[in-house]
Amino acid sequence: MDTFEFEQKLLSIRDVLRFLAYRLTGSEEETDDLVQETMLKALVNRELYHNDMNFNGWVYTIMRHIFINDYRAKSKRPMKSELPADIDLSSRAEECEEWMVEDQYDSMDLKRLINGLPEIYRLPILMYLSGFKYREIADKADVSINTIKSRIFLGKKLLKKWLDDRMNPE
Structure with missing residues (x-):
């Protein structure tokens, strides 16, 4: 399949991808982001797709992996909250070290x-x-x-x- 055919096939399933992404995210904004990232990753990895594969399944698997990886990344980040002004954050450095290490990679x-x-x-x-x-x-x-x-x-x-x-x- 040449590049043009691949892109046309990808564009033809965009509505299905939006539906599936919304079922995963439950949010319009996140749906758009997930569809865009999925289509971009599919285009970047086009050479890994072969005609004997299920195209829709291949693209959906990419979407699912992106969603799962984003979910894992979000669940590992500390939640942002308002802190009282009298808390000394420097004394909390050791407790926060674990989060900083994860961000290094x-x-x-x-x-x-x-x-x-x-x-x-x-x-x-x-x-x-x-x-x-x-x-x-x-x-x-x-x-x-x-x-x-x-x-x-x-x-x-x-x-x-x-x-x-x-x-x-x-």
């Missing part, structure tokens, strides 16, 4: 870590993050679905260890 850090994985883990994880299903990844790699599940699990475990080591150097 952006998507570029994560991409660098993923790119540092051995290829046997890196490719399945990249495909999984791009919205491919286990079966599709297994077919592309010409291995069993259980092997792919294992590689993704072990790759994620290695990434978590690296992140933990970076957050808690000894």
Whole structure:
């Protein structure tokens, strides 16, 4: 599928994406943001889509992953509230340190870590993050679905260890 066809197909499902995004977010403003981010990510990752895949399912998987990642990021941030003027915030620095550490890692850090994985883990994880299903990844790699599940699990475990080591150097 060439670029023009891909874009036309993506535009043709925009109303469906808006409906699905609204069901996920429950907010018009967040719906627009989610649809826009989904379409942008689909365009950026166009080369990962293949004609034998379900286009609507591929794009919806991208949307779902964006929504879940945004939800997780929002739930980890402290809620903003009005503080009384007499509170000494400097004494709370240690309590806030955990939040500051989480903000140190952006998507570029994560991409660098993923790119540092051995290829046997890196490719399945990249495909999984791009919205491919286990079966599709297994077919592309010409291995069993259980092997792919294992590689993704072990790759994620290695990434978590690296992140933990970076957050808690000894």
